[in-house]
Amino acid sequence: MTLPAQQNRDLTGTWRSNDTYGQGDCARNQVTICVGDTGTAGDQYKGFMSFDLAELPSSMARVADARLNFQITLRPGNPFNGLGALFLDHAAFEAIGPEAFQADPLAPLGEIATTGAAGLVVQVDVREALTQDIGTRD
Numbered sequence: 514m515t516l517p518a519q520q521n522r523d524l525t526g527t528w529r530s531n532d533t534y535g536q537g538d539c540a541r542n543q544v545t546i547c548v549g550d551t552g553t554a555g556d557q558y559k560g561f562m563s564f565d566l567a568e569l570p571s572s573m574a575r576v577a578d579a580r581l582n583f584q585i586t587l588r589p590g591n592p593f594n595g596l597g598a599l600f601l602d603h604a605a606f607e608a609i610g611p612e613a614f615q616a617d618p619l620a621p622l623g624e625i626a627t628t629g630a631a632g633l634v635v636q637v638d639v640r641e642a643l644t645q646d647i648g649t650r651d
Contacts, residue, residue, distance in 0.1 A: 514563045517644040520544075523608040524563035531556045532611050537588065541625050546583075548599065549592045566647060579643040585626075585633045599635075603642040619645070 518525045527547045529533040531554075534540065539547035539558060546560035562581070581601070593599075602618030625637045 577638040
């Protein structure tokens with residue numbers, strides 16, 4: 514089964530280190546999730562994705578496989594040379610904002626890309642994170 518990211522921008526979206534949601538393609542009214550920095554201003558972007566697990570069958574005995582798939586749609590500049598690898602963390606938050614931005618992750622899921630141009634689809638194994646989340650919270 515496929516679970517899309519929740520479209521509620523309090524749960525799936527972007528937050529900047531300057532305590533704003535983001536601008537342009539990264540703004541609250543957009544569907545893009547941005548990560549990286551703003552270049553000259555030096556503000557950091559973190560992206561957040563949430564999923565509604567209520568659709569998973571209650572009779573499910575165990576999770577055999579779980580992958581997070583997302584596509585790089587735009588890559589201004591050369592972020593992998595300047596910032597390094599793209600990392601994914603398992604996180605818990607009530608809403609995207611300064612507290613979510615500064616919170617320690619539940620667990621680092623590791624390096625997920627060291628290069629990538631627009632159009633690249635990244636797939637990440639998230640089985641352990643999903644298994645932890647089932648039955649523990651929304």
